[in-house]
Amino acid sequence: MVRLKARYLLCEVCMSERSMLRLLEEKDIFQAVKTAVTTAHGQYGLALFNIGSAVRYVNAYTGVVMLRFRKAHYQLLWSALPFITSIWKQGQRVPCFFNCIHVGGTIRTCQKFLIRYSRQQLFRMLPHCKTEAEKQQVRKAVLSCSLNQLRQDDDDDDNDDYDDDNDDDDGK
């Protein structure tokens, strides 16, 4: 297909103070990346950044961010990411760094990776739990997402669900 191809960078924002993660917002991240690119690559980098770059997804609870760049020059922009050391939030400087965990061609592949990655993290977390309560909680979380997966599969087979959705849409 003829289209403008993009690369999606799935990054984790790691903050030294975890609680500050809540401040994460789309426009702040965008600004941070922009300044980093400008400092690293100057006007040229800024110009490249201005074409088709976007923040596609932000999760303030897990710190997962999805950035979108053009495929033609994503490497140049990517190279600027390690230079982000802080995010400016309402006049506050929040120290952080970006950890790129995946580079994908579509959002979908990134999502798939994220599922795998998060699950892996959960599994990895389970043996490190210190208290029984914690363990229970984590186990429950793990179970919930795996059970959900089963249910989702069921939904896919059952097409009625789809139809009903449609009806609702018409009603709106």
Added chain:
Amino acid sequence: MSGAKDRMRHKKMRNQPSNMTYSSSQEFPNGEGSGGSAGQGYSRSQHTKGPSGYGQSQQASGWVRGRQDGPVPRDEVLPKYITASMFAKARAAEVNSMLKAVSKTTGSSHVFGALPKHMRRRAMSHNTKRLPRRLRELADRMLEKSHHAGQKEKKEQSKTKSRRARRRHGNLLLEFNRRQRKNKWLETHIWHAKRFHMLKKWGYCLGERPTYKCYRASYRAMSSGCLLQDMSYYCCLELWGPEEQLMSALSRLTSKDTGPTFAAVLCVSGQREGNTLLYKADQYPHQPMGPAQFLWRPRNAESSLRQLWIWVHPTIKQELLSELQVVCQCFEAVSPPPSETPVEAGPSDQPSAPASSDLKSEPQHPGKKRKREGDGKEDKPAKKILGDGTRSPMTPVSWRSAENDIVINDLSMEIVRYRLIGPLSHAVLTETLLPATNTEIDIESTSSFWWPQHCKNKDSMSLHKQQADVFQLLKGVNSTSELPAGCVLGLTVDDPRLTLPKKRVTAALDLQAAQDVDEEQRRDLTLRGVPAPCAQTALWDQDVRDNVTNNRVLEQEMNKMKRELLVPGSRLPVFPQSRVPILLVHQAGKQQGEERRGWGSGWDLLLPKGWGMAFWVPLVYRGVRVGGLQMSLKHSQNKCLPHFPHEFPDCPAGVRFQEEQEVELLNKFKRRPPAKRTNYIKHGCLAPFRCPWQRLTEEWEKIVKQDGEEGKLQSAEMEGVISQSGEDTPPTSAFTVLRSRKVLRQLSVWSKPSSARNSRVPRGCLPTPLLNTASAMELQAQWRHCLVWVRVCVLGKGLPTLHTMLCVPTAEDLQQLRKDPRSIGPKEPRHKDHLQHLLKRRSKRRKASPQFPASEKDEGTPAAVNKDSSSSSAPKDNQDSVVTSTHPNLSTSISKGAESAVESSSATDLSDSCKEYVRGLWPEPLPSVSSHCSRVTLGWVTQGDFSLATGNGEALGFVSLTGLLHMLLSQPADQRGSVLVRNPTSLQYRYARLHVEA
């Protein structure tokens, strides 16, 4: 558009995860969620569009986190540490949302959006077979849905039934009954609807004219054959009571001036049907209601009560009914059927009586019946509606008086009335109808039908014999017009369907029969009319009517019996139930004027309801033509009688008719593009769609008064008359139409040229006073604001149309006519459309600067241009242009002051009225209607057409009485009654002669 786009995007993104952030703007109340214990300090902002599909389960499980109050105290609220469980939950939630995003397809809502691209095929949405089988079912459902979406609006329940089902008898009847709820149908409706252009008028569905070409043929039928009309839409009101009480009550509604009233001797005996004009009680000569036909039942030996039928047009029925209730003091509504009226105190011991009441009440609520059928009670088949289908069963049809013995019954739609017009109508009747035969049989046997019981009575039998003899005598009459006007013949006849000819035949005079008839008896009939007792008929009795109506042999049964005849085509035997009482009423032909006397006479055939089609088809099979409303209009026009709603502009019904006509004509006019319309302003036609009669009469009074003061023609006593008249009558009163016979006769003589008057003196006329100023003034003083109904015959070419102007010719015009009788007549100079300039300028100005008010200064220029043309000039210099406006050769001195007053008043609000100005029409405040053109307007035409009888244009219209007298006085004796006519769409005046019909 954007809405649709949004929806598309929404659909696409509904499964995509949205951003999960702490938003400063949103605030969730604590403990709102189902999680309860977990405060939801967690809020979501959706920076990407689309709903949050993000983890409902996650919210339910809750987060152990404080409530967030706002952006500023964030530091306090934010937790200082995180727990593993929190961390895990955040991960789990994210995974869930991502899972959803990944597993659900994005893209459009189509099924094949889920398909990989390489599996997509052309026209998959059309042909689901191109889809893989697992998706087919879903796609089918989608397809069906999309089909339904288009048809959602239309609820075509009837269309679901096939035509065959819809045309099935029961269903068809239901449908017919439904359609009759709004407008009443006559019994011949289906017959007419197949052949006529139908109109919904006066609450009825009436045939206007046939769809085939028969205008001339219908005229020929009227003048030499027979034309049939269904007049059942005329309403019949029945009055019961002692004769004196009825007379005293009814005399308040009529006046002897207008001709015979209810008390006319011949009519009271029941021998003749009378015509009269009804006024509101004690209001003569003001507030007329309309014409009525009335018929007294011949005196009965047993009862002192008299019965009277008053037939009126449906538009005045309610009015008359309320008026009758007032004059008879009948306010007590008698409860409607089945108890029926107290009138039928006669023998109700007939076994069919309960059935009849059942039948009667049944068709009166078709709506209920339908509903009942809808509920599932299929056992009760639909009944054909007989009579009034729109009336609710609760409406009272009968009123009784508390003080006297008068009872009023509303018999509309109870009696069918057919009108046969033409010299051969009696021949058609004698051929169609057969007086009831074999009266002697089964006298001793009891029967539920009325006729065998009737036969037991010796008197009624002898009467029947007498009536049958008279009816036989009719065969010998050459023309219907030979009979005396309005004579009535009651009769009992066999079912005419029994003698239905196989093919349509043309009725002709039976000369053989004419010779057979005794010459003496025939002369007696034509001179004295039908003897009074013969007018008696059983049709007057309610129970007989009901009996006949309910025991009618259906067409279906008749056909069945015909099929079972041993010899096909032979005549059916007469059934006991197939005797129908009828009433034949003679209708007079043309009685006024000199030429074509007796034209258009005929018979009215009155039948009990339900028998309409049984008589209609046999009549049609006798070769009559059938006419509609158009023909009844032409009939009265040729008969020189005013036609009811059209030529009664002073009646409420006539006013209503005029309003409707105006709207109709105006809409027709507006349908044309402005450039293709007639510019009535240029033609000097002020009121092309509606005649301002009131203005006309008032203006003429003014003109004559001014004339009298200025001219100094009269002697002192004349002035006295004027001043007297000016004092004793109120200055403004509604105009009336002059209907006093005496005055009309006088006018008729005056309006004839002197040579013609010598040749023929009108019969039975008192020696009329000679036309002079004194007598004219006297008449004017007596009859103020009066219109005279006149007939106008065009002398040469020219065809007057609707609202043609009748104008006073000037002295030069008359001289021209005398010199050359074939001269075409003067021409009206073209008027200037001053509003055109106004309109153009307005539009221009609006374009330039809309807020700038219209300046009056530059209006002088167009006015200067059209100064020579006529009085229609620009409003600015109205005052001085008026002087030049009246034509120099205008002999009659018009009241200039009055005119200018009118015009100046109109000029002031001319600019206002320009807003609703229709191009080509004068805006509302009209200038002087009478003296707007070069010839003074006398009146307007209400019916104008080419007369097939005389071969040139003829018109009926009204003129102002004052104006007419004024004109007659100013004309030389041998040219009296000459007028000019000018069509609204032309500038050419034509000479015409004016006749006052009396």
